[in-house]
Amino acid sequence: MQKPPSLRNNNGSLQVRVRIDGKDAFINRLGRWDDPVAVAKAQAISAQIWSDYQQGVFDRSLMAYQPLINGKEVGLLEALRVRAETKRQAAAIHAYRVMQRYGKPIRTRSDAEAFLAWLRAEGLSDCTIAGLMTHYRQCSGGNRHLFSHKLKWQRRSVQSDVLSVEEIQAVLADLETNERWYHPLFLLWLSTGLRNAEIRGLTWDCIRWEEGEVLVCKSLRRDGYCSGHHSWAPTKTGRERVVPLTLQVLETMKKHQQQMEQLGVYEPYGLVFVAHSSHTNVYDHLLGRVWRRSLQRCGLKPRRLYAQRHSFLSHALAIGNSPADLAAAAGHSTKMLLDTYAKPTGRLKMPSWQTA
Structure with missing residues (x-):
């Protein structure tokens, strides 16, 4: 700043102009140019800026000098x-x-x-x-x-979200017996690691039967202002991705499609998963109830719905998949995948030095 700030008339509105690193910055909402009180306040702000600059405590963001409106920032x-x-x-x-x-x-x-x-x-x-x-x-x-504050808190361990192979098998068997309508949803979820909103927004046209894969290109997000409302949105990263499907998942999804056809709720471009009673889109609270009931019946400790994603990605890493390939399927960077989802699964393979 080479010289003190100056006052500026912008179509009758009063501004303080500050020259910072060769560029003009302005403080607005000061009142009218023809108002003596507003001009006096603007001059006081200019003087404060110049004083702070001389003392080495100048706030380059200018937020410290912005006027308050009804006492608020x-x-x-x-x-x-x-x-x-x-x-x-x-x-x-x-x-x-x-x-x-x-x-x-x-x-x-x-x-x-x-x-x-x-x-x-x-x-x-x-x-x-x-x-x-x-x-x-x-x-x-x-x-x-x-x-920016250094806050100390106990970070939640996502390791507790990872189910073992035996636990996953037990939960899926329970769902197939007691929650048949939602069994395909949780099987697909545990077999692909899709995000919650991506599962909600999955439509039948995104399942590629011949290729044995699912196209993840959109999500159905909950409206924070009204939890009962959902709206279409892109994926979290804004990018499409393809996730392979196992033969077990494809067969289960085909049976689910046939069941929806029998009930008259199947549409080629409609939602894959709908609520059992209302046939409207599923939502976290509903799925959470189904998930908790199943865990309780299996004698397992409670876990978040996000355990589906954590379990899939952790096990997929443990069996030797390339982190780069898995990150692409998950919609993450490789670093994020390893930092967040590389959790113990009980599948440690020990090297052997025995000769043949």
Whole structure:
């Protein structure tokens, strides 16, 4: 910054113009150019910027100098609102509503520490707070450093989600006996490791019978603002991928198709899996009930629905599949696959030094 900030008239609206690294940056929402009070406030902001610059504490993001609207930090709240409404995911919506409820500006490190203390006083765990901070960093631009905190919490071990071969066989046998309508769904899930939304959104035209594979090209995502609503979306990475199917899965899916035809609910481009009673799309709460009932009948400890994906990928790695090939089928990078899904399965193969 070579010289102090200047005031600018933008079609009657008052702005403060700051020259940073040869580029103009502006502070808006200051009022009208013909309002003496607004001009005085703008001059005070300009003086504060120049003073901070001289003292070496200048906030290059300019967020510390943005005016408050009704005592609130409008910029961050607006960014969070847009993120929540765009993603429509529960975590993004929760982050927006928490910040909205807090209702105070966060411009300095002390402000951020006070916000962190408030989150803990609200009873939120450090694990939940860390998730919130991710959203706040991504929406705060140059002020993202305010939401960087070293929080200590017990990370959840995803190893507990991996079922052994014997446990998978027991659960599938139980489902085939007691939950016949949903048995094909869980067999496909445990045999492909698809994501929850991809299973929900799978349509019959994506099953390639002759090639023995399934095309994963879309998902049916839950609306965070209304959990009963779902909307079509691309895959998480935005890319299509192909996952091979075993002969067992293909035969089971063919029988499931025939059963749907008998009930009059089969459509060539319709959903593969629908609810047993309503014949509408399946959802996590419904599938979770089926999954928990089966685990309980088998005498197994409770596990998340995501155990399907963890179990498939961990076992597929354990039997010697190429991490690169498996990552492509899973819709992950190889590094993410190894960091997240390379979990013990009880299939360790020990080298033998015995000569023939």
